[in-house]
Amino acid sequence: MTATLTNPLRVGLRQERVISPQCLVIFGASGDLTHRKLIPALFELFRQRRLPSEFAVLGCARRPWSDEEFRGKMEQALAPVIAEDPTAWATFSSGLFYEPVDLQKDDDLVRLGKRLEQIDRIRATRSNRTFYLSVSPNYYGSGCRALAGAGLLADPKRSRVVIEKPFGRDFASAQELNRIVNGCAKENQIFRIDHYLGKETVQNILVLRFANTIFEPIWNRNYISSVQITAAETVGVEERAGYYETSGALRDMVQNHLTQMLALTAMEPPGRYEPESIRNEKAKVLQAARLADEAEPWKCCVRGQYGPGGNSADPLSGYRQEPGVDPNSTTETYVSMKLFIDNWRWQGVPFYLRTGKRMPKRLSEVVLTFREAPVHLFDSAGAGPTANQLILRIQPNEGADFRFEVKAPGSGMRSRPVDMDFSYDESFGEPSDEGYVRLLADAMLSDPTLFTRSDEVEAAWRLYTPLVELIEQQPWQLPVYPYEARTWGPAAADSLLARDGLLWRRP
Amino acid sequence: MAPQLTLQAPLELPPHEVPNYLSRLWEEEHEQANGASTFSLVVWEPAWIEQQLVRLGRLPGPISGLERPELLQAAREAIPVCGLSPSTSPLAPELAWQLGQLPGEGSAEDLRGQQVDAAISRHQPRRLITLAPTLDGDRALETLVAAYCPLPEEGPMASVCGDVVVMRGGFGALEEGLQMVNPLISADLPCWVWWNGSLDEAPHLFEAVSLAPRRLVVDSAIGSPARALEVICHRAASGQAISDLNWYRLLSWRESLAMAFDMPSRRDALAHVVQLDIDVQGHQPVQGLLMAAWIADRLGWQLEHTSRAEGDGILANFRRPDGVPVRFRQMPVPVGTPSTHPGSLVGLRLVCESEGRSPLCVILCGETGGCMRLEAGGMARLELVEEVVATAVESAQKEVSRTLRGGHDSTNPLLSAAAPLAAKLLPR
Numbered sequence: 001m002t003a004t005l006t007n008p009l010r011v012g013l014r015q016e017r018v019i020s021p022q023c024l025v026i027f028g029a030s031g032d033l034t035h036r037k038l039i040p041a042l043f044e045l046f047r048q049r050r051l052p053s054e055f056a057v058l059g060c061a062r063r064p065w066s067d068e069e070f071r072g073k074m075e076q077a078l079a080p081v082i083a084e085d086p087t088a089w090a091t092f093s094s095g096l097f098y099e100p101v102d103l104q105k106d107d108d109l110v111r112l113g114k115r116l117e118q119i120d121r122i123r124a125t126r127s128n129r130t131f132y133l134s135v136s137p138n139y140y141g142s143g144c145r146a147l148a149g150a151g152l153l154a155d156p157k158r159s160r161v162v163i164e165k166p167f168g169r170d171f172a173s174a175q176e177l178n179r180i181v182n183g184c185a186k187e188n189q190i191f192r193i194d195h196y197l198g199k200e201t202v203q204n205i206l207v208l209r210f211a212n213t214i215f216e217p218i219w220n221r222n223y224i225s226s227v228q229i230t231a232a233e234t235v236g237v238e239e240r241a242g243y244y245e246t247s248g249a250l251r252d253m254v255q256n257h258l259t260q261m262l263a264l265t266a267m268e269p270p271g272r273y274e275p276e277s278i279r280n281e282k283a284k285v286l287q288a289a290r291l292a293d294e295a296e297p298w299k300c301c302v303r304g305q306y307g308p309g310g311n312s313a314d315p316l317s318g319y320r321q322e323p324g325v326d327p328n329s330t331t332e333t334y335v336s337m338k339l340f341i342d343n344w345r346w347q348g349v350p351f352y353l354r355t356g357k358r359m360p361k362r363l364s365e366v367v368l369t370f371r372e373a374p375v376h377l378f379d380s381a382g383a384g385p386t387a388n389q390l391i392l393r394i395q396p397n398e399g400a401d402f403r404f405e406v407k408a409p410g411s412g413m414r415s416r417p418v419d420m421d422f423s424y425d426e427s428f429g430e431p432s433d434e435g436y437v438r439l440l441a442d443a444m445l446s447d448p449t450l451f452t453r454s455d456e457v458e459a460a461w462r463l464y465t466p467l468v469e470l471i472e473q474q475p476w477q478l479p480v481y482p483y484e485a486r487t488w489g490p491a492a493a494d495s496l497l498a499r500d501g502l503l504w505r506r507p
Numbered sequence: 508m509a510p511q512l513t514l515q516a517p518l519e520l521p522p523h524e525v526p527n528y529l530s531r532l533w534e535e536e537h538e539q540a541n542g543a544s545t546f547s548l549v550v551w552e553p554a555w556i557e558q559q560l561v562r563l564g565r566l567p568g569p570i571s572g573l574e575r576p577e578l579l580q581a582a583r584e585a586i587p588v589c590g591l592s593p594s595t596s597p598l599a600p601e602l603a604w605q606l607g608q609l610p611g612e613g614s615a616e617d618l619r620g621q622q623v624d625a626a627i628s629r630h631q632p633r634r635l636i637t638l639a640p641t642l643d644g645d646r647a648l649e650t651l652v653a654a655y656c657p658l659p660e661e662g663p664m665a666s667v668c669g670d671v672v673v674m675r676g677g678f679g680a681l682e683e684g685l686q687m688v689n690p691l692i693s694a695d696l697p698c699w700v701w702w703n704g705s706l707d708e709a710p711h712l713f714e715a716v717s718l719a720p721r722r723l724v725v726d727s728a729i730g731s732p733a734r735a736l737e738v739i740c741h742r743a744a745s746g747q748a749i750s751d752l753n754w755y756r757l758l759s760w761r762e763s764l765a766m767a768f769d770m771p772s773r774r775d776a777l778a779h780v781v782q783l784d785i786d787v788q789g790h791q792p793v794q795g796l797l798m799a800a801w802i803a804d805r806l807g808w809q810l811e812h813t814s815r816a817e818g819d820g821i822l823a824n825f826r827r828p829d830g831v832p833v834r835f836r837q838m839p840v841p842v843g844t845p846s847t848h849p850g851s852l853v854g855l856r857l858v859c860e861s862e863g864r865s866p867l868c869v870i871l872c873g874e875t876g877g878c879m880r881l882e883a884g885g886m887a888r889l890e891l892v893e894e895v896v897a898t899a900v901e902s903a904q905k906e907v908s909r910t911l912r913g914g915h916d917s918t919n920p921l922l923s924a925a926a927p928l929a930a931k932l933l934p935r
Contacts, residue, residue: 018909052914053697124546124695126545127544429770
């Protein structure tokens with residue numbers, strides 16, 4: 001019997017979606033993402049027997065490493081995981097290869113093609129390839145062009161490209177990148193990754209909504225008064241100042257992750273569970289979304305930047321004091337905004353989005369607040385009757401809460417709110433796969449359901465274009481308010497909701 | 508998707524000319540096409556029931572070897588005619604034997620190996636070698652060869668071609684022709700051998716084509732339980748990859764049982780199982796024994812004793828890691844509409860008892876069978892969890908297709924662990 005802390009009958013049951021023989025080619029293989037996320041995810045898939053024996057990874061970067069050096073570096077980075085199963089690593093790592101490649105050099109691409117043919121022969125990978133562009137976003141377009149030029153994307157059934165975020169930095173650049181990428185490969189070969197969609201709980205939004213009959217009839221403007229979507233981080237900018245200074249919270253979190261949560265929460269039911277049906281509905285709802293005030297967008301958006309905070313035992317630097325950050329930086333580390341979705345389901349229902357760094361808690365959640373009962377028959381034990389709320393906890397403590405009123409114990413007839421709680425941990429007790437495990441497997445299985453399509457990306461950028469333009473052209477219209485580290489953002493953000501008689505949920 | 512036919516009319520060649528012909532085929536006649544760099548697939552395709560039904564005029568031709576609905580319907584209709592129990596599976600070897608006793612002279616075109624199920628052709632096998640034994644055991648060897656290019660479903664993909672080789676004849680002729688097979692299998696590509704019949708028949712042929720490191724696909728629901736389990740155990744222990752379609756069909760049962768214990772609050776009950784009951788369809792016990800063996804292996808039980816129960820059932824005693832005994836009983840039960848595969852699971856009951864909490868009883872029922880026997884008998888005092896298990900109805904070709912989609916060069920460790928225990932559970 002294999003010793004395990006999990007359900008012993010559960011072991012080995014994740015093998016049903018086995019990946020076809022293929023070679024995964026990682027460009028930017030010397031970068032962090034490869035040893036922090038990609039190789040660990042692949043090794044996990046291998047340990048779950050979801051990778052076939054005919055599988056190989058070809059790492060590519062400019063550094064002149066050999067196969068052995070590449071394996072050694074991966075082994076070093078994954079040492080704690082390998083220690084759990086060194087035999088599995090020995091087998092898995094025999095399928096790791098490395099080729100020094102500069103995507104801008106034609107000769108290198110010719111050499112790459114030959115190396116791939118050689119790997120096809122020795123690993124029987126059937127000329128089936130997934131190309132993962134883990135390179136600077138500046139090279140996404142030229143990288144795709146180089147691969148297409150070398151004929152490596154010619155077969156739509158047996159070649160695909162995975163592109164990391166960010167996909168463009170505004171509507172125009174995303175449109176241009178889509179034009180380039182779609183000129184190199186078919187849309188169904190392109191997998192734009194958003195690792196939030198790899199989270200079990202984000203996928204659960206779809207299941208909760210469309211596998212149950214009790215939610216969908218009330219999932220609309222008749223019953224829901226507002227929706228809040230929050231993604232809060234406790235960490236600061238850490239090592240990413242170089243990137244973050246050019247991006248900010250709007251580009252880093254809102255345009256992709258929060259917008260995906262918005263789309264899944266607000267989309268119409270797909271006709272069936274297949275990639276294009278789901279992506280059609282997501283694109284449609286994003287096309288119907290708009291800022292609450294597009295003419296004067298500063299009225300529906302608040303930006304903030306964390307200042308120093310913490311306490312004497314654990315002082316925290318402000319953003320401008322972080323290494324690599326401009327001391328006069330006006331990059332936002334917090335942003336909140338109000339949106340509307342102009343369709344039959346959501347007309348008039350405000351959607352409030354917020355994200356920030358150095359918040360008091362790390363959490364992501366979607367909160368649907370229902371309309372109040374039309375008549376209050378009972379006194380409330382609190383200040384007043386609480387509106388029903390459905391809280392979808394994306395992370396941590398993944399699950400869902402439903403808040404409703406019950407009779408408070410005692411001789412009177414006073415009501416008070418209680419929570420009905422569903423917790424993934426308590427119901428399943430199984431750790432979910434890391435997002436990259438799911439997304440890498442889906443890309444290699446050519447299943448694009450959890451990847452964003454070109455029209456989704458463009459609709460998301462179009463939605464925030466008034467804000468992007470304002471920040472770039474008239475930044476004084478959208479000032480960056482300071483907030484103390486480990487607080488819930490600037491006071492102006494509270495005013496955004498207070499104008500509607502609402503409060504941000506304090507989780 | 509409809510089965511696809513070979514690109515060209517198969518060419519009948521003397522066996523000794525086949526290797527040379529095939530090596531010339533791509534160089535001279537198909538310069539524009541790419542020979543698929545994928546895998547070889549050798550299929551033992553007796554199709555005894557189909558051949559017998561065609562001979563008796565109960566099924567129109569051609570003989571294809573494919574598990575098609577008309578074949579299953581004709582087989583079901585023949586079961587009462589042969590005087591077999593209504594619980595008999597339409598693919599049971601005893602049906603073929605009984606049909607063989609009936610007179611008939613019908614015949615039809617034999618397209619075994621030439622008509623390829625789309626579930627398999629989509630993987631673009633480089634070479635598909637079909638061994639097609641005929642009812643006439645003295646029939647001479649015929650060898651057919653054809654190029655084969657599955658049409659791409661969409662896009663500008665170049666046609667990626669393979670070839671098919673069909674060896675047809677009596678047992679003796681096929682054994683003689685075996686020397687031709689090994690040179691046709693490329694050592695550079697993975698090779699699967701699908702033994703689509705009972706492992707009891709043609710043991711010499713089986714040994715000759717199933718050499719390591721070729722990957723075997725068998726179906727332990729067909730033929731002698733002891734022989735099937737012995738083959739699986741032996742090959743898995745030797746390091747060869749072997750897949751059992753009968754084990755594969757247990758997936759929804761394993762998933763349902765695991766689901767019952769996913770809640771951490773219920774998981775402790777797994778350490779306190781005292782009784783396991785399994786009902787199977789008819790008298791083929793292997794699937795039920797594999798299920799019991801998998802549970803025993805996962806929960807660390809030691810087998811102490813096994814014996815035959817009244818009514819062709821199997822009794823066994825296990826001992827849990829904490830020393831407490833576990834009773835196991837497997838019974839064959841009659842079913843109104845038997846599933847395609849002999850010995851399919853009908854129901855499972857797991858009873859857990861521990862001090863300080865009420866006993867737990869988990870009952871899983873197949874959606875086509877009843878669970879009345881397992882639901883009877885003093886369940887009222889137990890916390891009851893009852894689930895219906897979806898029955899996967901897929902053709903053998905589709906089941907094999909899953910294996911070909913992403914293969915392993917080693918046996919699934921759970922099957923490797925369960926098969927020896929299932930073999931020990933078979934009473935001597």
